[in-house]
Ligand SMILES: Nc1ncnc2c1ncn2[C@@H]1O[C@H](COP(=O)(O)OP(=O)(O)O)[C@@H](O)[C@H]1O
């Protein structure tokens with residue numbers, strides 16, 4: 001009787017089950033704990049700095065007082081610019097890969113490119129952006145150069161998420177449209193894309209969170225230490241939350257004095273990124289409701 | 294179901310059709326004529342090429358990489374695969390209903406309007422009229438006339454399949470291809486769809502793996518086996534007096 005074999009006795013089995021479950025629970029608890037620790041640490045240290053003026057005013061007195069409004073603005077502008085860069089390119093590439101491409105050398109090269117792009121350290125993107133957009137194209141350190149650089153950085157994420165969303169759209173939708181006399185592009189535009197859009201948007205919003213948090217790419221291409229006014233054109237530099245923290249913590253002579261500002265800025269950045277992720281989760285949940293495939 | 298036609302007009306004609314998926318020889322020298330206003334059923338064991346043949350009729354195999362066709366298929370004398378034939382045009386004239394109901398995740402109304410809108414119908418009145426006509430034809434109007442704005446995905450499987458039929462009918466095709474249209478439906482929904490098929494008056498080509506269904510609804514039946522058309526004739530004859538032993542074995546349940 002196989003059932004009587006060692007390892008199948010109920011007690012032993014239950015003990016193993018218990019150990020495995022315990023281990024899984026512990027790792028889960030540990031991960032959640034670390035998360036809570038990081039967020040808690042930032043929140044504890046940064047909460048004191050948060051106030052209405054902190055969010056709505058310009059820095060004063062060598063950054064030891066005043067607010068971080070230009071950095072919030074700059075981060076939002078750069079993230080939006082990154083999205084405007086990555087979404088058309090990424091959605092287009094994803095549609096090509098998922099809908100049109102037939103397996104072959106070209107597709108392999110694109111896939112390899114996308115895969116490798118996602119493994120490139122962000123500082124390398126920064127240098128690349130500096131060389132190409134800032135210098136070669138002559139955009140200077142600017143919103144434009146920073147947005148394009150960040151856009152390239154998040155492009156692989158957008159492509160991968162969008163392609164996945166397109167592939168999850170049932171083949172039967174395409175068949176139905178084609179059989180009614182739609183051209184391939186009509187089928188994609190009228191039926192496939194609307195169905196895949198929630199997934200594609202979720203990917204884009206998550207990527208937006210990543211873009212908002214990056215430091216290295218914009219240090220080289222877009223950010224300045226201090227501005228006096230909101231930017232008037234895409235060729236101007238901006239402050240950004242991430243680089244503002246970096247500047248306060250590493251430059252100048254007032255590092256200790258600006259500690260509250262540093263933590264306050266970090267908290268705002270964290271809230272922004274987590275807020276965006278939350279948005280993505282809500283968007284996905286909302287749009288999932290209406291679909292049963 | 295037309296018992297006896299005064300004039301038997303050939304609507305679809307296949308001549309020595311061979312079809313290959315890459316190296317795989319999926320259809321072998323198939324020749325058959327399908328007549329106006331008749332229901333032609335295709336039966337045979339799974340994988341014998343029924344769907345492949347059906348999809349050839351409205352060029353839905355065009356997208357299969359590495360596929361190759363030899364022989365001729367004519368619809369009302371026009372070559373389906375001729376140098377001047379337009380697949381999109383053919384698909385608008387030859388409707389298709391699939392095995393699983395596949396409504397778009399849109400309202401019932403928008404599902405039915407999809408085809409007409411593709412050919413440029415925009416006027417609300419005209420669309421309204423087309424929707425009603427198509428839904429009546431698919432025997433669904435009374436059930437859904439007050440829910441046209443509702444998502445087609447919220448309907449039952451049988452209703453979804455009739456939405457798909459209505460969606461195909463909205464283009465006013467005179468030929469309808471159906472690939473096991475009731476295999477995902479319960480008996481009541483199946484009965485409704487069968488009833489519709491028998492009374493529609495369209496030229497219908499239907500694949501079914503259910504022999505009773507073929508016997509109930511079709512005028513002629515084609516028996517496929519391993520890519521070949523083994524026997525094709527009046528449904529009553531094929532089921533009562535099959536000429537080929539393979540046909541007899543299949544319809545008596547000795548294989549397949
Ligand atoms: N896209 C395809 N590529 C390769 N082989 C296919 C493809 N579609 C169908 N086949 C093969 O062709 C044969 C006939 O398939 P099909 O026409 O779907 O059979 P049926 O509808 O009678 O069950 C099967 O052996 C199937 O595996």
Ligand SMILES: [Mg+2]
Nearest residue numbers: 343344345500
């Ligand atoms: Mg089939």
